Amino acid sequence: MARSSIRSVVASTPAPVLADDEQRLFDAIVAAWGQRRTGALRHNIRSVTRDTGIVRDFTAHSGLPPWRWTEDDFDAWCEHLAHDRRLQVSSQRHYQGAIRVFLDYLTANVKFRNDVRSRFGIEPRQICTDENCIPHNVENERSALHERRALTHNEIERLFDGIRKAALEAGRFHGKDYNPLRRDNALFYLIYTGGLRISEALSLNVSSFEPNPALPTFGSYGFIHVWGKGSRGSGPRYRSVPVTHPDLPPMLDWYTPKVRPEFLRYADPNESALFLSERGRRLVISSAEARFQKCLQISGLDGMGLTPHCLRHSSVTHESLRFSTEAVRRKHGHSNAAVTQGYMHIPDTFVDQEISEIIAREIEQARQHNPKEKS
DSSP states (O other), X not given: OOHHHHHHHHHTOOOOOOOHHHHHHHHHHHHHHHHHHHTTSOBOXXXXXXXXXXXXXXXHHHTSOGGGOOHHHHHHHHHIIIIISOOOHXXXXXXXXXXXXXXXXXXXXXXXXXXXXXXXXXXXXXXXXXXXXXXXXXXXXXXXXXXXXXXXXXXXXHHHHHHHHHHHHHHHTTOTTHHHHHHHHHHHHHHHHHTOOHHHHHTOBTTOEEOOTTOGGGTTOSEEXXXXXXXXXXXXXXXXXXXOOTTHHHHHHHHHHHXXXXXXXXXXXXXXXXXXXXXXXXXXXXXXXXXXXXXXXXXXXXXXXXXXXXXXXXXXXXXXXXXXXXXXXXXXXXXXXXXXXXXXXXXXXXXXXXXXXXXXXXXXXXXXXXXXXXX
């Protein structure tokens, strides 16, 4: 979804023009809906504010309260979003979904239904259907400009070789970038091997790890406990990520006692963040993204439109060559396999090679079971 588009549209929404009695009831319904979502349903406050803004946006466009909305009003608003505001398909779908969820609430709420019926003689109804809403699975709805790609294995090697060599060079000449580069090496390698979002990696604490009894050689770093992105406006969702790369535990065993203390000089004595800035505070996303661009430049990979999220795409892609789709889905915290497949960027050459090898193996097996063909 294009967050900037949603943010700008909702922020510029004019106040709806309703009669006083309609406005008061409308405000009460919207307030109660928001309270239900932030309270009982524990949805993120930002997402609730965004969706209530969308409801007010539709109200302002139609000039009508929700109980007077029709399918024609909805169609006109959707056309406005698509052609006048030029929102991306994913953003349009989110706008439609917010209206649909709001009307589900209104039509199921006995108190508000009775209020509307007694005051205006109208029965609130759901106007959003499968026929007038964009289906969830729309292929290629993101523009190529915003498409994330996976790094190849060779590019991954170039990236981390570049960071390590730059850190060694900085250490040789006592450069100020010595410790930040060593931290970056651990941070981005953890994002790649763990398949983490950058927000998940930066929210980790020193205590966010647990041994895996099945892999005692990994020591304290068998599982990574993260709070990831929720779905449908819910707050952060907890998951346990299994460590699948043998090189990660030794790196964390090196980073935590040897590198992290270098950033504690100005930190709070009780600071628990795993990755810190030079000021001793938890590293923030904007700083980490800037460091990633610096690392790309060091490694000769700049100018390709790569971002830290490409490391997560790389993890899904490379892990799919090792494990089943279900194992990859669970590790990366996707709600369904379709999302996981959207992160996979398997090159055609690999697929062609795999098909050729399987066919050749089956032909050889058939020949071994057929003496006449062997002769």
